[in-house]
Amino acid sequence: MKGKMNVHCYFLIILMAIMLFLGIYTFTYKDIETKLMPIAVCGMGFVLVANELRKELTGQKKQASDDVVDNVQMSEDGPTATVSELRLYVIGFAWVIGLFLSAYLIGFLISTPLFVFVYMITHGRTFLASCITTVVMGGTIYGASVALQMYLFPGIVFGG
């Protein structure tokens, strides 16, 4: 075996497991109309993922020549993520979860400016810059959620 297990391999294994589970679970439905297409897609997906995993593990994988996928600039580190790179994603994702939890507890109107201020201060921005951005963002959220829907477009935010 030439290739090594990397993040992409684990991702493919999880995908295979999900497709296999969904494919088998779909057999429990009675009507052929309900289960034919999902089983076909799960089966095809499973084969494609297995083929991709085989390529990854046997080192047949070609390095993609382009750095752009879907008009989005990709990392130049290589085709797949490294563990340290994913750790940075986890930290970023933790901020998103933090905002979500604070919004759940105290609402978007307070949690959003709070998030902006804390994030900027902890990422080396000056107090003044953080304050200005917080006020602008808070004003925007307040404007969007209150003024905009009351005066301009009723119902555009949170269904009115």
Added chain:
Amino acid sequence: MDFAYIIQSFFDGFFSLFHLNILLGIVIGVVLGLVVGLLPAIGASMIIVLILPFIFGVDPIFALPMLTAIMAVNYIAGSVTAILMNIPGSTASVATVLDGFAMTRKGEGGPAIGAALSASALGGIGSVLFAILMMPVVFPVVLAFKSAEMFSIILLAMCFMATVSKGSTTKGLISGCVGILLGFVGFHETTAAARWTFGSIYVYDGISIVSVMLGLFALTILLDMRLSDEPLAPMDTAQAGNLRELWKGVIEVFRHLGLWFRSTVIGYIVGVIPGVGAETAIWVSYGQAKMTSKDPSSFGTGNIEGVIAPESANNAKEGGAFLTTMAFGIPGSVGMAYMLVAFMVVGLQPGPRMITENANVCFAILQTLAISNVVGAAVCFFGATLLLKVTRVPPIYLFVTIMPLTLIGAYNHHALLSDIIIMLIITVLGIFMHKSRYPFAPAVLGYVLAPFFELYFWRALSLGGPLFFLTPISIILILSTIFMLGSDFFISSFKRLLKPEGRKTA
């Protein structure tokens, strides 16, 4: 479908644009499109995805012109950074860099910008004219599409998107399968079976389209952007030049009207072909410009024809792409996959019914495309230097302002926290896909088209029996799909056949 209906729809669409709210929407769209066009990390698709949650229930005649304006001017702004900074704002401006930046280094940045902006605007207008003229031809074609043909064209579109997206075809197909599986969740329309809901009432209506779009695309890209804290252009490196210099570039376009026309036609034709993006249009038009030029050796060293050709083509592509998207419900390009979702969010179902029942909206969209191109080029013409300041904004500011909007957007759809949770779960999937270089567009298309794919399949089967696909149009579409999927195999087999001969001659 009579000609009078087409003419009436044309004027209905045109006059509906002259409403303060709509004009305001176009202006907002143009400004947003120009700003995001300057930032390669964001892009028009991202802004469209972020706006989606806020346009539910909004009149399509207001919402769609704004989104169209964003798409229309995205490439215009990208050309400015390409010419002045050697940084293409999008992949569609890559060819412009070659001669545009070379001209800037020679001190001819002003004429290059002028030529790029006017070529873009004229290219956009030209393609809209072609699209409008093609409408009477498209009408009978779309009416010939029944269930079997719709099934075949959706199959073709999904495979097209998977194979033409950058990266490997297998990854594109896997991405498409993931999207289709997400689209299968929820009530099955004909049998009323709750598929993959696992007893949860929340997903009976399927996974929220907004959660999928925001999670798979917006939040993933934002988190990726967060890893870098360097602005696109940290210093004040470029000036667009004075109006006199810009005007010289405009005159150059009128001196090369033949080149502009050829490039516009190429862009339009590439746009009509499903799934093929502006990247193809710009290089084909650049190639033909070089071939037909009196001085082909000067290409790459600052020839203005190398700016006019790709800029005409990338904007002309949009007219063709919009027509395909609206008429057949299949995206003409990757960006159009997101517009397709926008159409559905405002309650329009792109496809034959849209073009026959909402022809006025189709015309209004095409007319918006032309207006936006002119307004966008004019804004850049007078304010390019000012707009370039956007490129000096550090990504942290974009992250802290856009990230909360994704959460608010997800919540806004149904006022349910579950939508945010689903979005976060899909974000994890998106991160793995993004870092493993899986394209998102096939997943988005798979998710959106999966229910229709299934619906048309069963409808065609019940109407036409097991051999329902044996209609002339359907056979052509299915053969195209097979050829496209097997093209790599066919080409490698062909090379293998030729190899022994090559050795003999060697």
